[in-house]
Amino acid sequence: MGAARPDGARGRIDKRQAILDGAFTIFARDGYHTAGMDAIAAEAKVAKHTLYNHFGDKENLFREVVAALSDQALARNLAAVEQLREQGDLAAMLTETGRCLAECYCDERSSALRRLLHSEITTMPDLLDIVRDRASDRVNDALAARLARLALAGRLDLGGDPAIAAEQFGALLTGSLEARSRLGTRKIPQAELRAVAGQAAATFLRAFGTES
Amino acid sequence: MGAARPDGARGRIDKRQAILDGAFTIFARDGYHTAGMDAIAAEAKVAKHTLYNHFGDKENLFREVVAALSDQALARNLAAVEQLREQGDLAAMLTETGRCLAECYCDERSSALRRLLHSEITTMPDLLDIVRDRASDRVNDALAARLARLALAGRLDLGGDPAIAAEQFGALLTGSLEARSRLGTRKIPQAELRAVAGQAAATFLRAFGTES
DNA sequence: CTCGTTATGCACCGATGAGTGCACTTTAGC
DNA sequence: GCTAAAGTGCACTCATCGGTGCATAACGAG
Known part of the structure; x- marks a missing residue:
C-alpha cells in the first residue's frame, strides 16, 4: 500500500473488511462456484495470499x-x-x-x-x-x-x-x-x-x- | 445394451428420457456446476457421446x-x-x-x-x-x-x-x-x-x- | 536500527471437467 | 443381409481454478 494510501486501506485490520466486501461483490455477481479467488483478490485490491492468510480457504471465506x-x-x-x-x-x-x-x-x-x-x-x-x-x-x-x-x-x-x-x-x-x-x-x-x-x-x- | 435388455432401454427414443432422468438426478444432487457430464452419463447408463448427440452441450441439457x-x-x-x-x-x-x-x-x-x-x-x-x-x-x-x-x-x-x-x-x-x-x-x-x-x-x- | 509480522507478485502444481476424435459395435429400416 | 444412423469406450486436449512456495518489500513495535 505504497505512499500515502490515497483511497481506502488505512491500516492492517481493514484488509479483512476489504476482502469481505470484494468477495461478496464477486460471489454475488458470479455465484460461489464461478467466482474465482483471483477475481476476489483483484476486486479487494489484495494479493491472493492475503485471502488465505485471513480466511484459510474459499469455503470459509x-x-x-x-x-x-x-x-x-x-x-x-x-x-x-x-x-x-x-x-x-x-x-x-x-x-x-x-x-x-x-x-x-x-x-x-x-x-x-x-x-x-x-x-x-x-x-x-x-x-x-x-x-x-x-x-x-x-x-x-x-x-x-x-x-x-x-x-x-x-x-x-x-x-x-x-x-x-x-x-x-x-x-x-x-x-x-x-x-x-x-x-x-x-x-x-x-x-x-x-x-x-x-x-x-x-x-x-x-x-x-x-x-x- | 447387449442381449435381451433385462432392465430399461427398449428402443432408441427412450435414451433421451433416460438421459433427462439421469441428468436431473445428478443436477439435483450436486448442483449445476459440480455435476459432471461423466457422472450424468454413468447415471443414465449411456456413453458420454450420446449426451452430446442428443443435447449439444451441458447448458442446453x-x-x-x-x-x-x-x-x-x-x-x-x-x-x-x-x-x-x-x-x-x-x-x-x-x-x-x-x-x-x-x-x-x-x-x-x-x-x-x-x-x-x-x-x-x-x-x-x-x-x-x-x-x-x-x-x-x-x-x-x-x-x-x-x-x-x-x-x-x-x-x-x-x-x-x-x-x-x-x-x-x-x-x-x-x-x-x-x-x-x-x-x-x-x-x-x-x-x-x-x-x-x-x-x-x-x-x-x-x-x-x-x-x- | 532491527526484528517479526504481514502483504505482495509470480510462477507453479495437481486436479477436475467440458468437449472431441476415432475405431468399433449395435440396431432399425429397406 | 446390407447400409446408414445411433451408440459405445477410451484416450486425449485444453482450459480453469484452488491452493502453495518463495523471494522480496512495507510496516509496527521495542
Missing part, C-alpha cells in the same frame, strides 16, 4: 461473507419492525412496516444472499443456521412480539400463536415479492412495492383486525 | 431438464387446484387443496428445481421464463379462476382482483413452507403439512370468506 451479510440484513429489518407501535393508524403502520420489510427483501444484497444460500444449501447446510440465527429468526421474533402487544391492546385478534401470524404476514410479503421480482432479477419500482405492502396489510387486517 | 421438470410439476399442481369446486365444505376444500399444493411444493423434485433455478438465474435468466410459462403462471391462473367462480357463487368476497387473492393464498402456503422445510432440506411430516395448509386456509377465509 464464503461462510464469513454470509455471516457478515446476515448481520447487515438484520439491522435493516429490525429497524423496519420497530416502526410498529401500539398507537396510530394500524393499516398505515402495517403498510409502512411491510413496505420497509419489502425494501429490505428486495435489496440487491439480500437477493444475492438468498440466491447464494439456495445454491449452496446442499453442500453447506450450516449456512442456513448462520442466516437464521443471525437474521431471519430474530426478525420473526421481533415481529411476533410487536403483533402480540397489538393483540394485548385489543387492536388485533390473532387466532392463536402470534408467531404464526408473524410468519403469515411475512409470507404475504415475501411470497408475492419473490414472484414479482423474478427471484431478485427484476428491480421492483417503489410504487409496486407499496402496492404489495398495502395488499399484504389489507389481507392481514381483514383476517386479524378488530377495527374495520 | 440443463435447460431441457428444467423444462421437463416444469411439465411434471404443472400436472401435479393442476390436479390439486381442480379439487376446488363450488359446492362442499369450503374450509375443508381449501385446506385439502392447500395440502396437495404444499405436497407438490415440498416434493423433492420441486425443491431441487427451485434450488437449481435460484443458483443459475443470473447466468441463465431465461430459465425462469421456462418455468413460469410451463408451470407457475398456469397454476396461478387456474387457482384464480377457481376462486373467481367461488366469488361469483357468493361463497367468497375477494376484495378485488382474483389473481391477487390467488397469489396471496399461494404466498401463505409457500412462504411458510420455505421457512419450515429449510429451503427443501428438511422433510416436513404429513401432520405439519396439514397444519400449515389448515392455517393458510383459515387465514384466507378470515380475510375473504362470506360464511363464518
Whole structure:
C-alpha cells in the first residue's frame, strides 16, 4: 500500500473488511462456484495470499461473507419492525412496516444472499443456521412480539400463536415479492412495492383486525 | 445394451428420457456446476457421446431438464387446484387443496428445481421464463379462476382482483413452507403439512370468506 | 536500527471437467 | 443381409481454478 494510501486501506485490520466486501461483490455477481479467488483478490485490491492468510480457504471465506451479510440484513429489518407501535393508524403502520420489510427483501444484497444460500444449501447446510440465527429468526421474533402487544391492546385478534401470524404476514410479503421480482432479477419500482405492502396489510387486517 | 435388455432401454427414443432422468438426478444432487457430464452419463447408463448427440452441450441439457421438470410439476399442481369446486365444505376444500399444493411444493423434485433455478438465474435468466410459462403462471391462473367462480357463487368476497387473492393464498402456503422445510432440506411430516395448509386456509377465509 | 509480522507478485502444481476424435459395435429400416 | 444412423469406450486436449512456495518489500513495535 505504497505512499500515502490515497483511497481506502488505512491500516492492517481493514484488509479483512476489504476482502469481505470484494468477495461478496464477486460471489454475488458470479455465484460461489464461478467466482474465482483471483477475481476476489483483484476486486479487494489484495494479493491472493492475503485471502488465505485471513480466511484459510474459499469455503470459509464464503461462510464469513454470509455471516457478515446476515448481520447487515438484520439491522435493516429490525429497524423496519420497530416502526410498529401500539398507537396510530394500524393499516398505515402495517403498510409502512411491510413496505420497509419489502425494501429490505428486495435489496440487491439480500437477493444475492438468498440466491447464494439456495445454491449452496446442499453442500453447506450450516449456512442456513448462520442466516437464521443471525437474521431471519430474530426478525420473526421481533415481529411476533410487536403483533402480540397489538393483540394485548385489543387492536388485533390473532387466532392463536402470534408467531404464526408473524410468519403469515411475512409470507404475504415475501411470497408475492419473490414472484414479482423474478427471484431478485427484476428491480421492483417503489410504487409496486407499496402496492404489495398495502395488499399484504389489507389481507392481514381483514383476517386479524378488530377495527374495520 | 447387449442381449435381451433385462432392465430399461427398449428402443432408441427412450435414451433421451433416460438421459433427462439421469441428468436431473445428478443436477439435483450436486448442483449445476459440480455435476459432471461423466457422472450424468454413468447415471443414465449411456456413453458420454450420446449426451452430446442428443443435447449439444451441458447448458442446453440443463435447460431441457428444467423444462421437463416444469411439465411434471404443472400436472401435479393442476390436479390439486381442480379439487376446488363450488359446492362442499369450503374450509375443508381449501385446506385439502392447500395440502396437495404444499405436497407438490415440498416434493423433492420441486425443491431441487427451485434450488437449481435460484443458483443459475443470473447466468441463465431465461430459465425462469421456462418455468413460469410451463408451470407457475398456469397454476396461478387456474387457482384464480377457481376462486373467481367461488366469488361469483357468493361463497367468497375477494376484495378485488382474483389473481391477487390467488397469489396471496399461494404466498401463505409457500412462504411458510420455505421457512419450515429449510429451503427443501428438511422433510416436513404429513401432520405439519396439514397444519400449515389448515392455517393458510383459515387465514384466507378470515380475510375473504362470506360464511363464518 | 532491527526484528517479526504481514502483504505482495509470480510462477507453479495437481486436479477436475467440458468437449472431441476415432475405431468399433449395435440396431432399425429397406 | 446390407447400409446408414445411433451408440459405445477410451484416450486425449485444453482450459480453469484452488491452493502453495518463495523471494522480496512495507510496516509496527521495542
